Amino acid sequence: MNNERPNILWINAEDIGPAFGFYGDPHAITPVLDSLAKKSMIYENAFAVSPICSPSRSTLVTGLYATSIGTQHLRSETPYPKELKTLPTLFSEAGYFTSLYGKTDYNFDPKGLWEYWSTDKAPWRKIEDGRPFLSVFTLKSTHEGKGNSKEKYEEEMQLFPHSTRHESRSVPVPPYHPNNEEFKDLWTRYYDLITAFDYEVGEILQNLKDDGLLDNTIVFIFSDHGFGMPRYKRWLYETGINVPLIVHIPDKYKNLSNLKAGEKTGDLVSFVDFVPTALSLADIPVPEYMEGFPFLGKQRKSQLRKDIYAFRSRADNMYEMSRAVRDDRFIYIRHFMPHLPYIQSSVIFSDEKESFGNLLELNQAGKLSLESLKMFSSKPIEELYDLKSDPYELNNLAGKEEYQGQMEWMRKRLQDYVMETKDLGFLYESEMVIRADGKSPYFLRNDPLKFDLKRLYSAANMVGKAAPNEINTLLEDSDSGVIFWGLMALRQLPLEDQRNFIQQLIFLLKSASVTVQIVAAENLYLLTQNDEYLEVLVEKLNHPIDEVKLQAARALELSNPTNSEILAEISKVLQRYKSPSGASHPYTDYNFASFISWSLESILEN
Numbered sequence: 001m002n003n004e005r006p007n008i009l010w011i012n013a014e015d016i017g018p019a020f021g022f023y024g025d026p027h028a029i030t031p032v033l034d035s036l037a038k039k040s041m042i043y044e045n046a047f048a049v050s051p052i053c054s055p056s057r058s059t060l061v062t063g064l065y066a067t068s069i070g071t072q073h074l075r076s077e078t079p080y081p082k083e084l085k086t087l088p089t090l091f092s093e094a095g096y097f098t099s100l101y102g103k104t105d106y107n108f109d110p111k112g113l114w115e116y117w118s119t120d121k122a123p124w125r126k127i128e129d130g131r132p133f134l135s136v137f138t139l140k141s142t143h144e145g146k147g148n149s150k151e152k153y154e155e156e157m158q159l160f161p162h163s164t165r166h167e168s169r170s171v172p173v174p175p176y177h178p179n180n181e182e183f184k185d186l187w188t189r190y191y192d193l194i195t196a197f198d199y200e201v202g203e204i205l206q207n208l209k210d211d212g213l214l215d216n217t218i219v220f221i222f223s224d225h226g227f228g229m230p231r232y233k234r235w236l237y238e239t240g241i242n243v244p245l246i247v248h249i250p251d252k253y254k255n256l257s258n259l260k261a262g263e264k265t266g267d268l269v270s271f272v273d274f275v276p277t278a279l280s281l282a283d284i285p286v287p288e289y290m291e292g293f294p295f296l297g298k299q300r301k302s303q304l305r306k307d308i309y310a311f312r313s314r315a316d317n318m319y320e321m322s323r324a325v326r327d328d329r330f331i332y333i334r335h336f337m338p339h340l341p342y343i344q345s346s347v348i349f350s351d352e353k354e355s356f357g358n359l360l361e362l363n364q365a366g367k368l369s370l371e372s373l374k375m376f377s378s379k380p381i382e383e384l385y386d387l388k389s390d391p392y393e394l395n396n397l398a399g400k401e402e403y404q405g406q407m408e409w410m411r412k413r414l415q416d417y418v419m420e421t422k423d424l425g426f427l428y429e430s431e432m433v434i435r436a437d438g439k440s441p442y443f444l445r446n447d448p449l450k451f452d453l454k455r456l457y458s459a460a461n462m463v464g465k466a467a468p469n470e471i472n473t474l475l476e477d478s479d480s481g482v483i484f485w486g487l488m489a490l491r492q493l494p495l496e497d498q499r500n501f502i503q504q505l506i507f508l509l510k511s512a513s514v515t516v517q518i519v520a521a522e523n524l525y526l527l528t529q530n531d532e533y534l535e536v537l538v539e540k541l542n543h544p545i546d547e548v549k550l551q552a553a554r555a556l557e558l559s560n561p562t563n564s565e566i567l568a569e570i571s572k573v574l575q576r577y578k579s580p581s582g583a584s585h586p587y588t589d590y591n592f593a594s595f596i597s598w599s600l601e602s603i604l605e606n
Helices: 031-037 053-062 087-093 150-157 181-210 251-256 271-281 354-364 370-376 401-421 429-436 441-446 453-460 468-475 480-490 495-508 514-528 531-540 546-559 564-575 592-605
Strands: 007-013 041-047 097-101 116-118 133-139 217-223 242-248 264-270 307-312 322-327 330-335 382-386
Touching: 007 181, 007 271, 031 181, 031 217, 031 242, 053 087, 053 271, 087 097, 087 133, 087 271, 133 181, 150 181, 181 217, 181 354, 217 271, 251 271, 264 271, 264 307, 307 401, 322 401, 330 401, 354 370, 382 401, 401 453, 429 441, 429 480, 429 514, 429 546, 453 480, 468 480, 468 495, 480 495, 480 514, 495 514, 514 531, 514 546, 531 546, 531 564, 546 592, 564 592
Parallel strands: 007 133, 007 217, 041 264, 097 116, 097 133
Antiparallel strands: 041 242, 217 242, 307 322, 322 330, 330 382
16 A cells, blocks of 8 residues: 555444534443544534535535535435536545445435445455555444334344443433433434444444554544434534534644644534545645635645534425524524424424424424424524523524624625525525526526526525515516515515415416416415415426426425315326335335425325
């Protein structure tokens, strides 16, 4: 092996926060990680760009915010511009062997990115020409599926028979979860899975040691976002985006770090910084188009981050739109679709997962605490939390007079991030795809006729704040993207005020934008209960673009139709997405066919 350039090893856990012993968590049993941390740098303020996996992975493999390339939704099949190179491509071109263990999940086609993609826990043994390596591992032992199913948990723990387990129900429950036996058991099991992850990390590190490579390898260990539990994964809070991160740099490369082994740092780092940092450590030039910056290596930036940017968009068939800025003390969140509750009706929030099943049962029985009930409510327009005095993010300071200076500053930082990164999320997904016209949405960024971000952001900022006359102006705009935000602003008004806009909504059914047509039809049905508007939505289920069909399917699901003819038509459409009998998956694909089907099946079940 070439000892001049360091090997780079990333070990990525799924669905956990900084719940390791070396962070001071008294409930964590993580001997391998704790031992490694004594010789590593410990980052206390590392953040995912999104509280959900595929948008975060998209950023981790590109060095770009997913919102800058149109890959912010979970999941999508977005064209990736050949002009932009990925992490493995850049390392491969620099003479590195590249390997991946586990999932890709980048929201674009991963074919050909990795030289070696397998379940091999010592992939460097395939190298025959002395090259250094970049190896990325995604370990699934802590995924929410195992944390939320006792059966899957037991199956996983059987793979680690020597892994220590916690005493039954020994882990405390956070204040927004019911303090009952079910949640105590869930949290205890989740910590067992973290111990299993620790054991698995030990296997990989032992392979490195056995092969004499530990002293030549820089190791990153982190998670993709917060715990796979309610108010963590998919929530744009500290609980959803704060992740563990340790970086081990062997002595021979200690000049590449500004920190000492075993040192903890409060420096803010974001996933968008990880690719530039890996390149910097390997002495590979960082492309100018990348949006993060190196925090280690020869290209390290001396100026520290003052804040990080994070986002939340569609997950499966459940639409969402929120953005956040987090500095060294406060987190500010702006919701652009606040009428949608945190826990929407959907498969991902269903009783298929034990935690959500228990919440749903208690909610129906009227037995949830106020903090738990908030998860089922609509959202405030803005949220602000002082993480120093309120680490659980329970006390929203957004409306308090004494914090208005902080609010103004963080609103400005949010706007700065939106404009600097050219956040494509201010075009609704179906609108973005149509305007991209088969190409990567990334190219919309430099086309002001298709993507006038200043006007779009200004319109989106009216949501929750606009008076009826201002909404009227938005609905009459020439840009369908602005009209969309006018429709979102309209949804925030009381129903009696929304009814004053019925004629305008009927006019918008003839809009050139199918996105606007769908939202207008959904709003009209909400206001009138007239089935002719549902027929508009059913018609859109036959549109050639998947993102349009999903938007229509979800609008129908939230409208809860009961008309027998409409239900019969929905049933016919559903059959298109069904796999043949005996197939391993019930739908024709794991993405849009599944998501559309879930919405249509929900309608028929109801």
